[in-house]
Amino acid sequence: MDSKQADLAGVARLIGEPARAAMLDALLSGRALAAGELGRVGGVSPATASEHLARLRDGGLVEVVAAGRHRYYRLAGPEVAHALEALALVSPRRPVRSLRQSRVAAALAIARTCYDHLAGQLGVALHDALVDRDALAAGGDGYRLTEAGAQLMAGLGVDVAAAAAARRAFARPCLDFTERRPHLAGALGAALCARLLADGWLVRVAADQRGLRITPRGRRALATYFGVRLPDPRASTAGAPDG
């Protein structure tokens, strides 16, 4: 335990600027984006974008990786994504302006990435299915995989050993900011998401970096492996969030 104290205001100040918040939101897709593209996302000039990104970098919120004459930025880690989601959870909603925005929001509600794992109705449904089937059990820093869970993951081709060896937490619930119920995060959640994308069960929607579309094949597979059928017609009013 180092005897220091956190600088709450500093980090919040970094996020609390519309252009930077838009950039961070875009980076919640888990992908690394070029500085210029992030500037466009934030609606500012390249010069301003560069300043913002430098600040975010100094604040430890993003990392940069140089590639040719492009510089790609990504979130500095899962805990940054977690903080952003937690903030979104308490943010007042403001009305959408266009039909297009409404369509995008509806699509995001069904399936999207939360940093590098699955969120939205799909993410929550998968989480619940894994818990209900006793594939996940309480233990360690969140969840541990049961014998049944290990077999299920092996059947899907998820590299559980690699996930267990990662320096980050293995499996952890992450409160979904649209569903207000947990979905699966951590190394296992990321590995599962990657696998489902690689297998063509899910594809990224070009319109929004975070959006996912479930392919027909994925729909069948989700029903077979997890008993999950989406979109779920049940009412969206679920349990209240909690800290």
Next chain:
Amino acid sequence: MDSKQADLAGVARLIGEPARAAMLDALLSGRALAAGELGRVGGVSPATASEHLARLRDGGLVEVVAAGRHRYYRLAGPEVAHALEALALVSPRRPVRSLRQSRVAAALAIARTCYDHLAGQLGVALHDALVDRDALAAGGDGYRLTEAGAQLMAGLGVDVAAAAAARRAFARPCLDFTERRPHLAGALGAALCARLLADGWLVRVAADQRGLRITPRGRRALATYFGVRLPDPRASTAGAPDG
């Protein structure tokens, strides 16, 4: 699912101001504090404090309850506390300045409240003990109480039925920002914390609203009921956080 989008920047901007951040930090004790006291905490005049509190109120981060000529402010809910803790988790640490600050920080690291439940080494140890003893199991929006867990809580005099009936989540892990491992949050966590305070196992430390001291009686009881012995001499380097 309402088709709206969250205003990430707005909320972060509210938190990202030193005086307001200090106020919110003080409110993380879970108590309601008067406007004047919060002004002193933030190091600003009553006038400025009032402005800040009005903004926080409009932003939905705090609630106010009038009592005589005092107006007491408290966090608007558990999800606000959760967002603050998540932010603290990614905040860079800055060196403490005085010996006094160092002592306070060390005390906070051992036992403190996180909004209305237990955090610090004590909170994490209790969480781990409950999971290890199969008092808590994965289920619902986080944890459910097993039969053994229900008996344990009953023995302590914790009103589990009331906690289960609360509108908030029943039991949920909350990532501790000093330990970087989960402690127990949710209605059950709050009920447990309240019970331990009421029974005199823990007392609040006047120097810092969030700080807790374990009484000699509490120390014995914690060992008896949970097998928990603090301060724990094991190294503080634990698993990395995750979103």
Next chain:
DNA sequence: CGGATCCTTCGGCGCCGGCCGAAGCATGGC
């Protein structure tokens, strides 16, 4: 009812920081 306490609103000051254009520095293509 008059004074004390607590809080809020108002007016005005000052500064931080977000913005851009222009210039500087890399990299890549030809």
Next chain:
DNA sequence: GCCATGCTTCGGCCGGCGCCGAAGGATCCG
């Protein structure tokens, strides 16, 4: 080598907001 592209740094403008003192309203006390 020369130019185009992508990004960053620099200088300067300007608006927002954080700050306070003073004034006003509410509550409690004697």
